[in-house]
Every structure is written in structure tokens, then in C-alpha cells.
Amino acid sequence: MIHIPKSEYGRRRKALMAQMEPNSIAILPAAAVAIRNRDVEHVYRQDSDFQYLSGFPEPQAVIVLMPGREHGEYLLFCRERNAERELWDGLRAGQEGAIRDYGADDAFPITDIDDILPGLIEGRDRVYSAMGSNPEFDRHLMDWINVIRSKAHLGAQPPNEFVALDHLLHDMRLYKSAAEVKVMREAARISAQAHIRAMQASRAGLYEFSLEAELDYEFRKGGAKMPAYGSIVAAGRNSCILHYQQNDALLKDGDLVLIDAGCEIDCYASDITRTWPVNGKFSAEQKAIYELVLASQEAAFAEIAPNNHWNQAHEATVQVITAGLVQLGLLQGDVDELIASEAYKAFYMHRAGHWLGMDVHDVGEYKVGGEWRVLEVGMALTVEPGIYIAANNQTVAKKWRGIGVRIEDDVVVTKTGCEILTHGVPKTVAEIEALMAAARAQAA
Ligand code: GLY
Ligand code: MN
Ligand code: MN
Secondary structure, three states: OOOOOHHHHHHHHHHHHHHOOOOEEEEEEOOOOOEEEOOEEOOOOOOHHHHHHHOOOOOOOEEEEOOOOOOOOEEEEEOOOOHHHHHHHOOOOHHHHHHHHHOOOEEEEHHHHHHHHHHHHOOOOEEEEOOOOOHHHHHHHHHHHHHHHOOHHHOOOOOOEEEEOHHHHHHHHHEOOHHHHHHHHHHHHHHHHHHHHHHHHOOOOOEHHHHHHHHHHHHHHOOOOEEOOOOEEEEHHHHHOOOOOOOOOEOOOOOEEEEEEOEEEOOEEOOEEEEEEOOOOOOHHHHHHHHHHHHHHHHHHOOOOOOOEOOHHHHHHHHHHHHHHHHOOOOOOOHHHHHHOOHHHHOOOOOOOOEOOOOOOOOOOOEEOOEEOEOOOOEEEEEOOEEEEOOOOOOOOHHHOOEEEEOEEEEEEOOOOEEEOOOOOOOOHHHHHHHHHHHHHHHO
């Protein structure tokens, strides 16, 4: 299995600690277990920041980073070994495992945190934490601070600054290392395989969930624990619902199906959208819209390179899509004016992409000092233009209604432009029709 090597977690902790102010402490909790219903839990997914700094996969754990501390800078609070609980729920690293396998300098039982952590915080000037994102943890933190305050008469010194960890950490996460790109390539490869399998299986008379099952099969077979987000399998008019998740409608002859799905490998997401005809053959109108979206995506790729700014790719898609909609008669008027008035948003209402990484909509600022961020080597993003003509849109000729097309790929900025991680899925009309025809011939 391709994964982030253990040594990388240590490098990340060091890099973060090097940026922290002197005499400070950073505290991060693991994700809580989420109850699905009564005794049933959701599949556990570690918090991305916690995972980024530790690779530690268990709940009920807290990372403490204390740059410059003589007796160890990286402390981990985690569950103790427990033969009975492990019999029911699976193995735990315990404190020994936290040190041996996860590089902690020292480890303590999570049940001792209230006794130990105030003493670690005391005397540090600044506390870095993800303030505001986890109210329960924020309350604990204040409790620990109050323990120190209550001992002020004994000379205890509470910290006097609380700093949001997000800025430092999320900026680090924005730049992907070689190891991260390798994992993202693997997630992209498996997801590409999943889209191909769904294309091959596509037939009128199946349901949207029939194709979702094909995706899930490839994800799990490839070693992914779960999709990176709820898969969107949207046929016919559902393709115009941007975050459609019902996935239970019939696939009909003559309709398109839009699939937006990607798996997660070692907590790194992939995010692919392809749109194809259920019956394997694009109609004239479907093809016209599809090729327009594809042309806009090609124009966006050309804008992704170091020193170009974040919004250039989006602007390129808007330009191509607006001009194309005018040519097809779906918009009337001057292209520049239609862009200025945002008339294109009736058909293309979302942005051309987002940062991609451990979170599918990954962390990192899009603007710096009020200006669009300039792209740099190692940044990963999606490129996902689309055109959606709602089934009830009375302003366009009937033949266009109910067509929704999005094409989405994942890229990493390189020295000379960008690497397309998700190149493995057919994309041109000819490629898609050929793949689907071959699958039908084989099945016949
Ligand atoms: N799958 C969510 C997105 O494309 O942003
Ligand atoms: Mn997507
Ligand atoms: Mn996306």
C-alpha cells in the first residue's frame, strides 16, 4: 500500500515547531467518534490536522508540541492498552506503541490529561490551537488554563496569548511534498479505474446506485477505506443538481449520467467528475455542451503554472463557456458584457476548482492581502468547469433542457505547468464512446 512514510510526520512536526513563537505549546485533539445511530458508529476518520502531524489513527488522543522542551518536544496522550476493549474493538497502540511506532518522545494515558496537561501549559507564553472548530475541546482548554489560574497565588503563570494554529498548519498543508503527491496519484489512479468501471457498466434500466456500486467496488479493491466525500451519481435532470446525493433514480436511454466521485488513500482525497451518455452515444446537443465544457477545462489547464494567480483558470473557463453559450444560442449578446453582468451564471454557477489534499475542499488561503494567491510548485487543485441547463428552464429551446455536464480533474502545480493526476479516465467524446462500445461488444 502506498502511504505517507513515518519519517515525514516527524519532518512536519519539526517544520511547524520551527515556525512557532519561542516558549509556546501547540495542542490538537483527535477527531471524536461519530455515532450513526444508537450503538452504531460511523467509520472512524481521523481529523486532518491531527493526522497530518502524527499519522496516529486512533480516537481519544491529543497531540502536544512543545518546541525546545528538554525532555521531549512531542507528547501524545492516547488510550491505554486494554485486553477486553481490544477484544471487542481492535488493537490500540497504547503509550508504548505511541513512542515505538509513532515517534512520540513521551506518551501518557488520555485519562490522565486533566492532571498532566495544565502542568505542561504552565510557564509557556503562547498556546496554539484550532480555536473555534471544536467547542468541546475549547472548553477543556479553558478548564486547563483555569487550573493554572487557580494556582496563581502559588506563582503559577498561565499563558497570556492564544494563537490560531490554522494559519501556520494550513499553509504547510497547502504545499504537497513528493510523498503526498505520490499518495494523491494513487488515490487518483484508483478513482480513475472506478470511473472507467462505471462507464463500462452503464446501461438503461439500471439505477444510479448500480453505478455507485461499481465505484465502491473499485475503491475498496484498491485499498481505499472510503470515498473522500459522498459520491454523486446523477442521471438525466439530476445532473443539474450540483450536490445531488440521492443516487436512486433510473438510468434512461438518451440521458446523460454525471458522476462526481473519488476515493481517499491514507487520508488524501481524489475528486473526479465525468459525464457520459447512459446508452454510450452522445446526442448532438449533449455533445455540443460536453465539448464546450471540455474546451473550457483545456483553457484552464493552460493557466495553471507557477506565478499565475489562482483565479486565472476560473477566468479562462468563464471566457470559453460564455463565448460558447453565445455561439450555441443559449445566451444572447456581447461576450464581454455577458461576463461583466455574470449572465453565464445561469448555466455555470460554481467556481472552476478548489484546493485538494487531505480534505477534498482542502485548507489554504485563496487570497493573500486581498489579492488572488499566486500558484507555486506543489499546490494541488481541481479543475472542474460545468454547464447545467435545468429541466424546467423555459428560456432555452426544449432540446437543451435537462443537460448537465461537469468534467473534473485533479492537478498538481509543477515547475513548468501542472501534472494532471487523473489522466487515467477517458475524456473526449470519441474516447468515451469507444470505451463504452467496447464494453457493450464484450457483454453481447
Ligand atoms: N465533489 C465536490 C467537488 O467537486 O467539489
Ligand atoms: Mn467533485
Ligand atoms: Mn471538486
